Amino acid sequence: xxxxxxxxxxxxxxxxxxxxxxxxxxxxxxxxxxxxxxxxxxxxxxxxxxxxxxxxxxxxxxxxxxxxxxxxxxxxxxxxxxxxxxxxxxxxxxxxxxxxxxxxxxxxxx
Amino acid sequence: xxxxxxxxxxxxxxxxxxxxxxxxxxxxxxxxxxxxxxxxxxxxxxxxxxxxxxxxxxxxxxxxxxxxxxxxxxxxxxxxxxxxxxxxxxxxxxxxxxxxxxxxxxxxxxxxxxx
Numbered sequence: 001x002x003x004x005x006x007x008x009x010x011x012x013x014x015x016x017x018x019x020x021x022x023x024x025x026x027x028x029x030x031x032x033x034x035x036x037x038x039x040x041x042x043x044x045x046x047x048x049x050x051x052x053x054x055x056x057x058x059x060x061x062x063x064x065x066x067x068x069x070x071x072x073x074x075x076x077x078x079x080x081x082x083x084x085x086x087x088x089x090x091x092x093x094x095x096x097x098x099x100x101x102x103x104x105x106x107x108x109x110x
Numbered sequence: 111x112x113x114x115x116x117x118x119x120x121x122x123x124x125x126x127x128x129x130x131x132x133x134x135x136x137x138x139x140x141x142x143x144x145x146x147x148x149x150x151x152x153x154x155x156x157x158x159x160x161x162x163x164x165x166x167x168x169x170x171x172x173x174x175x176x177x178x179x180x181x182x183x184x185x186x187x188x189x190x191x192x193x194x195x196x197x198x199x200x201x202x203x204x205x206x207x208x209x210x211x212x213x214x215x216x217x218x219x220x221x222x223x224x225x
Contacts, residue, residue, distance in 0.1 A: 030210035042201065043153070045213035087152060096208035097166055098143070100153040 004088055004101030011107045012078055020073045020104045022088035032071045033089040033098070034062050043087065046073070075106075083108045112136065114217035116202050122223045125194060131187045131220045135204030142185050143203040143214060144177060153201065159185060160208045189222075197224045 003025045012018040022032065031050035035043040049055055049064035049071060061074040075082055085103045092099040115134040123129055135142050144156040155169045159179040170176070174192075179185040189196055199221050203214035 033210070033213070035214075042216035042218050043203075043214075044216070048211055048213070050211060091210045092155075093168075094166065095210055096141070096158060096160060097155065097169075098158075098210060098214065099155045100145070102152040 004090065004099070006086075006088060006101045006104045008102065009105045009107070011109060012075075014078055014080060014108055014110050016078050017074065017076050018078060018106065020075070020086050020106065022071045022073075022101055024069050024071075024088075024090060028091075029066065029069075030091045030095050032062070032064055034060075034073045035087045035089060035100070036084050037087065037103070038084045046086075078108050080108050080110070082106060114202055114204050114215050116200075116217035116220050118220055119218065120221045120223075122225065123192060124225050125192060127192055128188065128190045129192055129222065131189075131200050131202075131222070133185045133187070133202030133204075133217060135183065135185070135202070136215055137183075139204035139206055139215070140182065141205045141208035141212065142179060143205075144185070144187050145201045145203070146171075147199045147201055147219070148197075156187070158208055192222075192224045194224045197222055 005023045033048045034046040037043040047062040054063045059076045064071040085105045087103045088101040117132045142159040145153040147153050157177050161182050162179050174190045177187045199219040201219045203216045205212035205214045
């Protein structure tokens with residue numbers, strides 16, 4: 001099976017950089033995705049890493065280390081609108097059965 | 111619209127009643143997922159469809175829960191004899207194919223409240 005662990009809450013200052021970590025227990029690993037969810041809203045896809053290394057998309061970057069069973073989402077130049085919950089996700093029990101971590105609630109403060 | 115549509119957006123019902131939740135995926139998306147999210151919690155995987163087939167139903171919490179998909183499009187999630195612990199937001203997502211590398215597009219969810 002697969003379990004995903006994330007910190008429950010993170011607070012960071014507007015304009016700063018924040019890193020949200022995700023560790024996973026693996027028995028077959030197909031890559032790590034990240035989603036953002038604002039309060040009361042639907043999750044939206046941010047990124048996907050299949051291979052080790054850093055993927056950059058604007059202010060957001062995602063990193064994966066398969067040898068360490070670890071990934072992170074990096075948010076730069078934080079804005080107030082980045083306050084949301086962030087979930088890592090990966091298949092469990094098969095390539096198609098995508099499951100989500102417990103989520104990290106990010107609060108950006110002035 | 112072009113996104114995933116779920117209905118109803120809100121549903122309040124009495125304990126013991128049956129409820130049916132509907133999901134209209136993005137046209138052309140062959141994979142469809144159902145998740146449940148309790149207040150302030152993560153997403154609990156319930157079931158996924160590839161086409162009309164549900165290869166893995168092990169995520170359904172009990173035999174009161176069932177789901178079907180017809181015509182490779184609309185899906186319904188049915189909860190029979192609802193219990194208060196069924197209260198949650200039920201989210202539907204679709205993707206081009208089922209798989210780790212496929213971004214999932216989510217609907218706004220159905221907020222279910224069992225009195």
